[in-house]
Amino acid sequence: MNHHRIWNGGILLLSLLFAALFAVFAESVQHTRELTSLLRPEPASGERPPRVALISQVQNNPFWQSVEEGAASASKRFGMDLESMGPTRIDPEEQARLLEKAIAERFDALLVQGQNNPAYARLIDEAAASGIPVITVDADEPGSARKAYVGTDNRAAGQRMGELVVRRVGESGRIGVLIGSEASNQQLRLEGFRSVVKRYPGLTIEDVRTSNISRLQAEEQAEDMLREHPELKAIVGFSALDGLGIAEAAKHLKADDLLVFGFDDPGETRQEIGQGRIAAALVQQSCRIGEQAVTxxxxxLQGRKPAELHYTGTIVLDRASLATLGDGSSAESCP
Structure with missing residues (x-):
């Protein structure tokens, strides 16, 4: 009997001790939560921050990473939550699926690349009808209900590239061209480029191929182009990785006299220009595109209707501009 009493008394003491420890723990957790809530900045309205989705053409691409950097900077400044998504490889259908998903998840705003596709435009219209504003970046979707476009004037960029090539190649010779995809921005650059080349009867565009936004495919396509057209004076690339791929192809085939022209500055471009393997690159203000779109x-969301078109500029990157920028400077500064 005494053993039972001692046993029961021990259990009671342990229960009381456990209850006391649990109460102390619960109070500590609550105190930690209160401190955390004090440290966490709340929106002025007391509501959750606006959620913005950036749907890029392809992830792990230097251009789109820079767009995301600018968008993230502005999102932080305005107290927004930015979520970035995109296909791992160029895939317009996957972009459309991601747009459908973002609409279903009720993001407060969407930043998307246009596709010049009626079905994609209808998705943008669906978002707008649901009260979700859409801003197109890099490539426009002018037939849709998007609120505005932010990015390069792509036809004007193609013309500027044409004028740059004429200055280096001269008024006669054969030229090859790589475009990154069939997207409208690439087509507009090619259209603008053609409009300049047509002014010079001695200049011809001998071949146009697609790199699928891939450095390796740009290299392969450029090698095939040079084998079929060894007389080419220049090859022009209109997406971010084309210039590096073309330069590598020229190195493999020992096409030392080939003039290579690239688009954007994906990191190694300046080095290639400094070594003479790329003649020049036309660089977009990619970081600024993301920053302006979020702005x-x-x-x-504050009730101010945006203008329809917001064109960002381009910069010519060549040996002369490198001397001004210096080896460690970028062609653009991100906010």
Whole structure:
């Protein structure tokens, strides 16, 4: 009997001790939560921050990473939550699926690349009808209900590239061209480029191929182009990795006299220009595109209607501009 009493008394003491420890733990957890809530910045309205989705053409691409950097900087400044997504390889259908998913998840705003596709435009219209503003970046979707476009004037960029090539190649010779995809921005660059080349009867565009936004495919396509057309004076690339791929192809085939022209500055471009393997590159303001797009979203959510077109500029990167920028400087500064 005494053993049972001692046993029961021990259990009671342990239970009381456990209850006391649990109460102390619960109080500590609550105190930690209160401190965390004090440290966490709350939106002025007391509501959750606006959620913005950036749907890029392809992830792990230097251009789109820079767009995301600018968008993230502006999102932080305005107290927004930015979520970036995109296909791992160029895939317009996957972009459309991601757009459908973002609409279903009720993001407060969407930043998307246009596709010049009626079905894609209808998805943008669906988002707008649901009260979700859409800003197109890099490539426009002008027939849709998007609120604005932010990016390069791509036809003008193609013309500027044409003028740059004429200055280096001269008024006669054969030229090859790589475009990254069939997207409207690439087509507009090619259209602008053609408009300049047509002014010079001695200049011809001998071949146009697609690299699928891939450095390796740019290299392969450029090698095939040079084998079929060894007389080419220049090859021009219109997406971010084309110039590096073309330069590698020229190195493999010992096409030392080939003039290589690239688009954007994916990291190694300056080195290749300094070594003479790339003649020049036309660099977009990719970081600024992301920053301006999020700024327009913020303004729209504050009740300010944006202008329809917001063109960002381009910069010529060559040996002369490198001397001004220096080896460690970028062709653009991100906010």
């Amino acid at each position: 327009l979203v913020h303004d729209y």
